[in-house]
Structure formats: C-alpha cells, structure tokens
Amino acid sequence: xxxxxxxxxxxxxxxxxxxxxxxxxxxxxxxxxxxxxxxxxxxxxxxxxxxxxxxxxxxxxxxxxxxxxxxxxxxxxxxxxxxxxxxxxxxxxxxxxxxxxxxxxxxxxxxxxxxxxxxxxxxxxxxxxxxxxxxxxxxxxxxxxxxxxxxxxxxxxxxxxxxxxxxxxxxxxxxxxxxxxxxxxxxxxxxxxxxxxxxxxxxxxxxxxxxxxxxxxxxxxxxxxxxxxxxxxxxxxxxxxxxxxxxxxxxxxxxxxxxxxxxxxxxxx
Amino acid sequence: xxxxxxxxxxxxxxxxxxxxxxxxxxxxxxxxxxxxxxxxxxxxxxxxxxxxxxxxxxxxxxxxxxxxxxxxxxxxxxxxxxxxxxxxxxxxxxxxxxxxxxxxxxxxxxxxxxxxxxxxxxxxxxxxxxxxxxxxxxxxxxxxxxxxxxxxxxxxxxxxxxxxxxxxxxxxxxxxxxxxxxxxxxxxxxxxxxxxxxxxxxxxxxxxxxxxxxxxxxxxxxxxxxxxxxxxxxxxxxxxxxxxxxxxxxxxxxxxxxxxxxxxxxxxxxxxxxxxxxxxxxxxxxxxxxxxxxxxxxxxxxxxxxxxxxxxxxxxxxxxxxxxxxxxxxxxxxxxxxxxxxxxxxxxxxxxxxxxxxxxxxxxxxxxxxxxxxxxxxxxxxxxxxxxxxxxxxxxxxxxxxxxxxxxxxx
Numbered sequence: 015x016x017x018x019x020x021x022x023x024x025x026x027x028x029x030x031x032x033x034x035x036x037x038x039x040x041x042x043x044x045x046x047x048x049x050x051x052x053x054x055x056x057x058x059x060x061x062x063x064x065x066x067x068x069x070x071x072x073x074x075x076x077x078x079x080x081x082x083x084x085x086x087x088x089x090x091x092x093x094x095x096x097x098x099x100x101x102x103x104x105x106x107x108x109x110x111x112x113x114x115x116x117x118x119x120x121x122x123x124x125x126x127x128x129x130x131x132x133x134x135x136x137x138x139x140x141x142x143x144x145x146x147x148x149x150x151x152x153x154x155x156x157x158x159x160x161x162x163x164x165x166x167x168x169x170x171x172x173x174x175x176x177x178x179x180x181x182x183x184x185x186x187x188x189x190x191x192x193x194x195x196x197x198x199x200x201x202x203x204x205x206x207x208x209x210x211x212x213x214x215x216x217x218x219x220x221x222x223x224x225x226x227x228x229x230x231x232x233x234x235x236x237x238x239x240x241x242x243x244x245x246x247x248x249x250x251x252x253x254x255x256x257x258x259x260x261x262x263x264x265x266x267x268x269x270x271x272x273x274x275x276x277x278x279x280x281x282x283x
Numbered sequence: 284x285x286x287x288x289x290x291x292x293x294x295x296x297x298x299x300x301x302x303x304x305x306x307x308x309x310x311x312x313x314x315x316x317x318x319x320x321x322x323x324x325x326x327x328x329x330x331x332x333x334x335x336x337x338x339x340x341x342x343x344x345x346x347x348x349x350x351x352x353x354x355x356x357x358x359x360x361x362x363x364x365x366x367x368x369x370x371x372x373x374x375x376x377x378x379x380x381x382x383x384x385x386x387x388x389x390x391x392x393x394x395x396x397x398x399x400x401x402x403x404x405x406x407x408x409x410x411x412x413x414x415x416x417x418x419x420x421x422x423x424x425x426x427x428x429x430x431x432x433x434x435x436x437x438x439x440x441x442x443x444x445x446x447x448x449x450x451x452x453x454x455x456x457x458x459x460x461x462x463x464x465x466x467x468x469x470x471x472x473x474x475x476x477x478x479x480x481x482x483x484x485x486x487x488x489x490x491x492x493x494x495x496x497x498x499x500x501x502x503x504x505x506x507x508x509x510x511x512x513x514x515x516x517x518x519x520x521x522x523x524x525x526x527x528x529x530x531x532x533x534x535x536x537x538x539x540x541x542x543x544x545x546x547x548x549x550x551x552x553x554x555x556x557x558x559x560x561x562x563x564x565x566x567x568x569x570x571x572x573x574x575x576x577x578x579x580x581x582x583x584x585x586x587x588x589x590x591x592x593x594x595x596x597x598x599x600x601x602x603x604x605x606x607x608x609x610x611x612x613x614x615x616x617x618x619x620x621x622x623x624x625x626x627x628x629x630x631x632x633x634x635x636x637x638x639x640x641x642x643x644x645x646x647x648x649x650x651x652x653x654x655x656x657x658x659x660x661x662x663x664x665x666x667x668x669x670x671x672x673x674x675x676x677x678x679x680x681x682x683x684x685x686x687x688x689x690x691x692x693x694x
Contacts, residue, residue, distance in 0.1 A: 064511065065687055065691070066687055084517040087516060087517040088517040090515065092515045094508070094511045094512065097509070097511065098508035099509065100298065102298055102302065111290065112512065115290060115516035115517075115518040117517065156512070159512055
C-alpha cells in the first residue's frame with residue numbers, strides 16, 4: 015500500500031508537487047492523469063525515495079520514504095518513461111545484474127529471471143545484446159527490471175509509450191494480472207483510454223496539485239462528460255482558464271495600457 | 284556493500300571485455316607504441332649504418348690549399364670525397380651531394396702567416412644525410428684546428444697540453460639531510476633531465492587506462508538513462524561507487540604496469556645516454572631503474588585511487604559526458620604542470636610536512652625516489668598520507684553520489 019500525505023516538492027522557485035494526498039491500496043490500480051509537466055514523474059520519484067520531499071510524507075507498506083529508503087526501494091518496482099539499457103548486455107544479463115542489486119542470488123534469481131522473461135515474452139531475444147533493440151523490446155526489458163524482485167508495489171510511468179498495438183494489449187493484460195495478484199499499482203499515463211480501462215481510481219494532477227480524485231465513472235458523471243478524456247479536459251481546462259485570468263489580473267498597469275493602445279480593448283472586454 | 288561492489292565490478296568488467304575497441308586502445312597501445320618506436324629506432328640505425336658504410340658524398344673545393352684536412356677527410360670511412368660537379372647547387376638539391384666544403388683561396392698562405400681562415404659549409408637538402416655529414420665535418424675541422432695549434436706550439440717548444448689548461452671533472456656531492464638516510468634504491472641518479480620523466484610518468488600512469496572511463500561510468504549512467512533504475516534498487520550507494528572506482532583503478536593499474544614495462548628500456552637508454560652526454564659520472568644500471576619503477580608504481584597507486592575518487596565526484600557533478608570530458612582535460616593539463624613545478628622548484632630537503640600534502644607529497648617522494656633515494660620512513664609517511672586522501676576522495680564521491688542535487692543535475 016502506498017500512502018501519500020501533503021507531499022510537496024520544490025526545485026528552487028518551481029513547485030513540482032504541491033500538497034498531494036492520496037492512498038493506493040493493495041490490489042488497486044491508481045491512475046495519475048495530467049498534462050506534460052504536471053508533476054506525475056516527480057511524484058513517482060518521491061514515492062520510491064529517489065527524491066526527498068520538501069514537506070509532507072509518503073510511505074510504502076508502512077515504511078517511510080525518507081527514514082526507511084532501502085526498505086521502500088526493496089518493495090517498489092519502478093518503470094521510468096525514459097529508462098535506458100546497457101547496449102552490450104542481453105536482457106537476461108540485465109535482469110541478473112539488477113536482481114543481484116536487489117539481493118537475489120543463486121537458483122532463486124535464475125528462477126525469477128526465467129519467470130520474468132516468460133511473463134514479458136522475452137525468451138526469444140533473452141540472449142541477444144540490447145543494442146539494436148526496437149522501442150517495444152527495450153520497454154519490455156525495462157519493465158522486466160521493475161519486476162525482477164517481485165515487488166508488491168509497482169510505479170509505472172507511461173508503460174505503453176513506444177509499444178505497438180499487440181504489445182500494448184499484452185502490457186495491459188499484465189497490469190490486470192498483477193492487480194489480481196494483489197499488488198498495489200500506481201499508473202502514470204496521459205492515455206485516457208488506458209486509464210479508463212485499467213484504473214480503479216484516478217487522480218487528475220495539474221501544476222503539482224490534485225484537481226480531482228475518484229473512480230473514472232464518478233469523474234465522468236461529476237463533470238457531465240461523455241468519457242474520461244472530456245472529463246479531464248473540463249477539469250484541467252477550467253483550471254487553465256482560471257490560472258490565465260489570475261495572471262491577467264496581476265499583470266502590471268503598463269501592460270494593460272499597452273494592450274489597450276494596441277488593440278483598443280481593455281482586459282475586461 | 285561488498286556484494287554490491289562485486290556485482291558492479293563484475294558488470295563493468297564484462298562490459299569492458301565486450302568493448303573491443305576500448306580494450307584494444309587501453310591494453311594494446313603500450314605494446315604497439317613500443318613496437319613502433321623500436322621499429323623506428325631500428326630503421327634509423329640501419330639507415331645511419333648504411334650511409335656510413337657507403338660514405339656520405341661531400342665535395343671539397345680548393346682542397347689542395349689544405350692538404351692536411353684533405354688527408355683527414357679522405358681517411359674517413361663515413362665520408363666520401365667526390366669531385367665537385369659543374370652545378371654544385373643542383374647536386375645539393377638532388378641529394379647527389381650531402382654538403383660542399385669550400386676552402387678560400389690563399390688559405391694555406393694565411394695559415395702559414397698565422398692568420399685565421401674561414402671555411403664555408405654549404406648544406407644540401409638531403410635531411411638526415413646532410414645532418415650526419417655536418418656533424419662529422421665539424422668534428423674533423425675541430426680536430427684539424429687542434430692539430431695545427433699543437434704543431435705551432437711544438438715548433439715553439441711548448442707543451443701542447445697548454446691548449447686546454449682547464450678541465451672539468453663531474454662528481455656528485457655527498458648526500459645530506461633526508462637523502463643521507465639509508466635509501467631504498469641505493470644508487471643516486473642526480474640527473475635533471477631524467478627527473479623530467481616524473482611529470483611524464485605521473486600523467487601517463489594516472490590517466491592511461493581506467494580514469495578516462497570513470498566519466499562514462501558515472502555521468503554516462505545519466506546519459507544512458509540507466510541511473511534511475513540503478514538508484515531505485517536497495518543497493519548501497521557507497522558499494523555502487525566503490526564498484527565503479529575499483530574497476531577503473533584496476534584497469535589503470537594494469538595499464539600503468541604495462542606502460543612501466545614498456546617504458547623501462549627507454550628510461551634506461553635515456554638515462555645512460557644523458558649520463559654520457561650530460562656529464563654524469565658513470566652510467567645508471569638497469570637494476571636501479573627497475574627497482575625505482577617498482578617503488579614508483581607502489582607510490583602512485585594511492586594517487587591513482589585518489590584521482591579516480593575525485594573524477595568520480597566530478598563525473599557525478601557533470602551534466603553530460605562531454606562536460607565531464609572538458610573537466611578531465613583541465614585536470615589532465617593541471618597534473619603535469621604541477622608535477623613540473625614540484626620537481627623543479629621544491630627544495631631537495633623539504634620539510635616533513637610537504638610529504639603529507641595531497642598530490643604534492645607523492646610527487647616530491649617520487650622525485651626523491653627517482654633522483655637520489657628516499658628514507659623508508661618518509662616513503663611510508665607519504666604512502667599513508669596518500670592512502671588517507673584516497674579514502675577521503677572515495678568518501679566524497681560516495682557522498683555526492685547520494686546527494687539529490689548532484690544526481691539530478693542534467694536529468
């Protein structure tokens with residue numbers, strides 16, 4: 015289970031995550047939806063203790079991300095959107111290397127490698143060097159790295175990016191299976207269709223803050239939209255409009271005067 | 284921590300073994316360069332021998348004016364006197380002649396009257412042949428001049444040794460202070476030119492091999508986008524850093540050992556050559572150089588570890604491999620400059636504290652070791668200080684490797 019309480023992260027003047035609170039239960043797929051730069055990836059990095067929060071707290075299975083970072087990392091599998099591979103290593107060697115760093119060894123490690131290779135349909139290219147892999151193949155290997163230590167919690171950042179239709183279907187089937195196994199899955203995506211299909215609950219994030227949190231069906235109903243995409247546009251769109259008005263009101267008088275001279279209209283027109 | 288270190292070390296070693304290009308550059312370069320130099324030296328020697336055997340063609344114009352000189356040149360096996368062709372310039376350009384020596388008209392009469400004469404040397408464009416010929420002619424003309432003066436002195440009943448009333452004899456001063464203590468190498472090698480090998484050795488040993496790789500091992504993880512996956516594991520950060528540093532240090536030491544092995548004959552040739560030319564008393568034994576190189580390698584090991592640690596820290600701070608590369612270039616230029624400065628300016632009996640200053644201490648100890656020996660106690664002090672700094676550098680690298688502001692720079 016992942017619990018986040020008033021989590022805030024500032025990078026100098028930029029507030030990437032601003033007082034975020036939610037709980038993702040075991041056996042649940044919790045979606046993080048938001049436009050680019052909303053703070054989703056930063057939030058995931060905070061949860062797996064790659065970053066330290068400016069304020070607030072987060073815990074994974076009861077372990078605090080700051081105080082018990084190593085326990086947290088052992089219980090989390092992270093799939094990063096931009097993750098890379100070592101070109102001269104095969105998928106099997108990648109899994110072996112990361113498995114060892116997770117403390118696995120011997121027959122336990124080899125069994126787990128075989129399971130992951132089979133689970134992600136990588137057996138065919140398990141012993142080929144990663145240089146020259148297609149985006150889909152690379153993505154599967156990276157997903158394998160997140161799963162090698164059999165973590166009870168998964169943080170998946172855009173798992174379908176770069177995959178073909180068949181691979182997307184397989185990844186979605188895998189996520190459903192992992193949920194059924196009772197794992198807690200935090201899924202960051204900007205594919206509304208994916209979120210609607212997979213997520214039990216969804217949090218819409220914009221400029222580091224949660225703007226809405228509910229089941230996809232409830233969000234659609236609350237915004238009187240046809241689907242989650244429309245609901246998302248309404249929530250984020252309203253936020254953007256409000257933000258623009260807020261900015262316009264605070265623009266200096268000389269700007270308002272200049273705008274009037276140029277267009278003949280005041281900002282209230 | 285040990286498990287993590289071993290895992291990283293194993294992974295990096297496997298990666299290097301598969302990177303044949305890099306492997307070849309690191310481990311084959313010392314052998315290839317040695318072979319290249321040997322072949323070049325051999326070719327040069329063969330060329331010189333062949334030219335000397337055939338005789339370098341020179342023309343002596345108005346040679347009858349100085350029959351003594353002509354006789355000396357004719358006796359020489361390395362030179363071959365040929366009649367001056369009609370177009371001397373053309374013969375010089377084409378390499379038919381190595382040089383032309385012109386004796387002025389009335390030279391014999393001028394010498395008989397006790398006046399000095401000037402011989403004109405016209406050098407061709409035959410490169411090495413002309414250079415060899417010039418060296419030989421200079422020597423013959425000097426000898427001929429000495430012979431004339433000796434004859435004149437003898438005619439006046441004077442001792443020819445009056446020609447050179449003052450002679451120079453070179454000797455080494457007795458060792459004082461630190462150098463007076465029992466030394467490890469035993470023999471002294473007070474040759475300034477050979478001391479200049481220290482900056483060369485330090486730079487070569489420190490920067491050949493694994494150090495260059497460190498940037499790729501640290502900031503390279505950022506560029507490959509593999510850093511996040513590495514850091515999200517529960518593996519100990521110090522273990523990760525130690526694994527990378529150990530790998531680069533092992534590669535550096537192996538590479539340094541190969542360079543040492545290949546440099547040894549050159550050091551010996553260089554030292555013995557300059558011992559003769561540069562007026563040293565006696566030559567230096569190969570055993571002495573070999574022993575010095577062994578001690579130098581031991582002394583430089585903690586320096587390599589320290590620099591590896593520092594470069595790891597810098598690599599972590601850099602945003603990209605390119606940025607790290609530029610920083611490395613600056614360090615690479617700074618170290619030999621510092622080494623030159625230390626070797627040439629630090630006093631021969633410096634205060635004890637100098638041996639504990641980072642980098643400088645090792646450089647001074649290396650100079651002492653190479654230049655005249657060093658007391659075992661001082662060597663141990665330097666080594667211990669260097670080992671402590673190496674530990675601190677690795678700690679700094681590990682500390683930075685766990686800092687958020689360092690890890691996320693450039694990401």
